[in-house]
Amino acid sequence: MPYRLEAVRHGYGERTVLEIDRLEIASGVTALVGENGAGKSTLLRLLAAIETPRRGRVLFQGKPLICVDRRRIGWVMQQPYLLRGSALDNVMLGLRFRRGGDRRRRALAALETVGFRADPARPATMLSGGQRQQVALARCLVLEPEVLLLDEPFSHLDAATQCWLEGWLPAWAVGGRAAVFSDHAPDRCRILARRVIALSQGRLVPAPFANVFRGRCEGNRFLTKRLTLWLPEPVTATHVGVDPRDIVLSLQPLESSMRNRFRGRVVALAEAGGEVRVTVAVSGERFEAVVTLASCREMGLTPGQPVWVNFKATALHVYGGPSNFSQ
Numbered sequence: 001m002p003y004r005l006e007a008v009r010h011g012y013g014e015r016t017v018l019e020i021d022r023l024e025i026a027s028g029v030t031a032l033v034g035e036n037g038a039g040k041s042t043l044l045r046l047l048a049a050i051e052t053p054r055r056g057r058v059l060f061q062g063k064p065l066i067c068v069d070r071r072r073i074g075w076v077m078q079q080p081y082l083l084r085g086s087a088l089d090n091v092m093l094g095l096r097f098r099r100g101g102d103r104r105r106r107a108l109a110a111l112e113t114v115g116f117r118a119d120p121a122r123p124a125t126m127l128s129g130g131q132r133q134q135v136a137l138a139r140c141l142v143l144e145p146e147v148l149l150l151d152e153p154f155s156h157l158d159a160a161t162q163c164w165l166e167g168w169l170p171a172w173a174v175g176g177r178a179a180v181f182s183d184h185a186p187d188r189c190r191i192l193a194r195r196v197i198a199l200s201q202g203r204l205v206p207a208p209f210a211n212v213f214r215g216r217c218e219g220n221r222f223l224t225k226r227l228t229l230w231l232p233e234p235v236t237a238t239h240v241g242v243d244p245r246d247i248v249l250s251l252q253p254l255e256s257s258m259r260n261r262f263r264g265r266v267v268a269l270a271e272a273g274g275e276v277r278v279t280v281a282v283s284g285e286r287f288e289a290v291v292t293l294a295s296c297r298e299m300g301l302t303p304g305q306p307v308w309v310n311f312k313a314t315a316l317h318v319y320g321g322p323s324n325f326s327q
């Protein structure tokens with residue numbers, strides 16, 4: 001288990017921008033999603049030990065992060081800072097304290113690994129945003145880290161390099177290595193990552209990012225702007241979520257005890273690994289359900305088709321009770 005966060009609070013000035021009671025990040029690929037300002041970069045900076053939380057602890061393999069050799073953790077910022085000199089100089093820089101006379105060869109190999117196609121002698125100031133990210137990634141990789149922390153690594157890449165990174169990242173994060181990346185594309189996160197961590201306003205929100213609704217409670221009802229969802233009992237919450245696998249789709253209203261039933265229309269279908277993710281529009285909200293390929297075919301689901309979304313009140317996860325969280 002590379003990371004464990006306990007009762008972490010972090011902020012800037014008077015503001016608390018991150019409030020995480022407990023979070024474990026395993027090896028493999030983990031994705032961080034959330035709106036602009038949700039706290040993704042802040043969390044990555046804490047994991048990279050660039051910043052120390054104001055309260056709480058960040059443990060790396062069971063030890064306080066502060067005691068860990070930072071070279072074990074590779075960190076690529078959203079807008080990487082490169083030093084003057086060439087692309088190659090920047091990658092070699094990380095190796096300046098390493099033994100062995102093959103620094104140049106290793107740096108060139110790292111640039112090749114990340115698909116850097118420009119001249120390695122090109123000055124860093126003349127590189128595009130995507131090339132700068134490639135150089136920053138190569139600068140990390142050359143140090144052979146155990147963990148890679150990537151802040152929106154796809155944002156400046158062209159389609160071919162995005163494709164390369166999508167293939168490379170899960171292949172790299174094996175054998176106990178961990179990669180954590182932030183992104184604004186939930187589909188890519190779900191495809192690449194073993195686990196998607198969703199943040200909203202600095203707090204963890206339901207992990208099945210697909211069906212997270214914001215709203216308010218009235219007794220055992222949760223009111224979004226457009227829908228009323230039934231909860232098993234009265235609670236206080238600012239968000240609710242339902243796992244796509246807890247949703248049952250049907251072509252007709254079901255004779256069942258499931259309290260949440262909505263008529264909608266299929267808007268998208270995406271097949272992956274023998275399953276189909278079905279997106280259903282309901283009164284201006286969207287639900288995502290996962291069905292087997294066989295039942296998708298059996299129901300003959302196609303875009304535009306009317307369909308019923310059904311789930312139990314107990315399938316709703318509630319988040320965000322009363323808090324002194326500062327805005």
Ligand SMILES: Nc1ncnc2c1ncn2[C@@H]1O[C@H](COP(=O)(O)OP(=O)(O)OP(=O)(O)O)[C@@H](O)[C@H]1O
Nearest residue numbers: 012013017034035036037038039040041042043182
């Ligand atoms: N150095 C800083 N000083 C003051 N406030 C900061 C600083 N860094 C981040 N913040 C604030 O902390 C909050 C979380 O910011 P953060 O950059 O972590 O969000 P994010 O989820 O990465 O956003 P984005 O998707 O836009 O990159 C925001 O409200 C931001 O304004």
